[in-house]
Amino acid sequence: MLNSTWDRPHIKHVIMAYGVDTATEVGYEYRKRRETKKKRAANKEKFDGPPVLSKVIWESPRGVLNQEHIDASRGSLTEVLIKKKQKLIPFRNGTMKHSGDGTIPYISLSWAHTWLLHAIRAQRYTFGKQDGSILDTVQVSHRPEDELEWRPGTPPEKLPVNDKRKKADTDTGTSHPHGTKYKPEMVRFHNVGKSRHTGMEYSTTVIEAAGVEHKETTRNYDILAAVFSEILIHMHDDFGLV
Secondary structure (H helix, E strand, O other): OOOOOOOOOOOEEEEEEEEEEOOOOEEEEEEEOOOOHHHHHHHHOOOOOEEEEEEEEEEEEEEEEEEEEEEOOOOOHHHHHHOOOOEEEEEEEEOOOOEEEEEOOOOHHHHHHHHHHHHHHHHHHHHHOOOOHHHHHOEEEEEEEOOOOOOOOOOOOOOOOOOOOOOOOOOOOOOOOOOOOOOOEEEEEEEEOOOOOOOEEEEEEEEEEEEEOHHHHHEEEHHHHHHHHHHHHHHHHHOOOO
16 A cells, blocks of 8 residues: 555545644654663673654744754653753754645645646647646645635745744634634645546646644635535536536
8 A cells, every 4th residue: 555655546526635834743863872881791782772762853834844852861751741842953954845734744745736747647648748837737826814815826935934823813723623713825726637538527626724733624614615615616517516
C-alpha cells in the first residue's frame, strides 16, 4: 500500500479540502546517553539505555522550518508537559509554501495538487501541444479572510505571521465545538479533463484554508460550505438535480 505514492482516485469528481499554516511537528531526533565511567568499566558499550528525544523539527506558518531542543535532563512525562517549552530556532534554511494543519505535514497534504496534473495531461492528449506552462490550465481563485466573495488568482504574498491567534478575533472551535464560525482565507485550485478511454469529463478541486487545525476542517462552516457548493454544482451539471 505504501510502496508508491497515491494516484488520483478513479472517480468523476475529487474535492480535497484541508487546513494549512498551523505549527506542525514533522521530524524528531533521538540520542542515546553516554555511559558513566563506572558502567563503562563493566561494559564495553559507549552508550546506555534507550534513545532519548533531543530535538523536534517544526513546520511553522508560511512554511518556515524551526527546531526545538529538548532538555535531556527531563525525567517523567509529567515533567516534560509542565516544563516551559524551549524557544524555536531556525532549522537550516529550509522553507515551504505553507506548513501543515497541526497533525499532517504540508508535503503530505499538498500531494493532492499532483492530481490536478491528470486533467492537464488529458488536455494535452486531446487538444495537442499548447503554448505556455501546463499549469496555466489550472484555475486558481481565493477568498480573503472574513469575506464571502471569491476572487480570481492567488492571494497577495504575506509576511511571516505569528502562530498565536488572538482568541478575541477568531473562533477556533473552543467556544463552538459543534461548528466553528471563523471565516478563514481560502485558496481554490480547480481543473477539468476528459478521459482518453471513456470520453468522460472529470474534475479535481483542491481547497486550502489558512490557519485551520486538522480536526476543525470537519466542523468549520465555511470549509463545509465551500465543499458542498462544489458538490451542488456537480449535481446540477451531471444530474440536473439542483
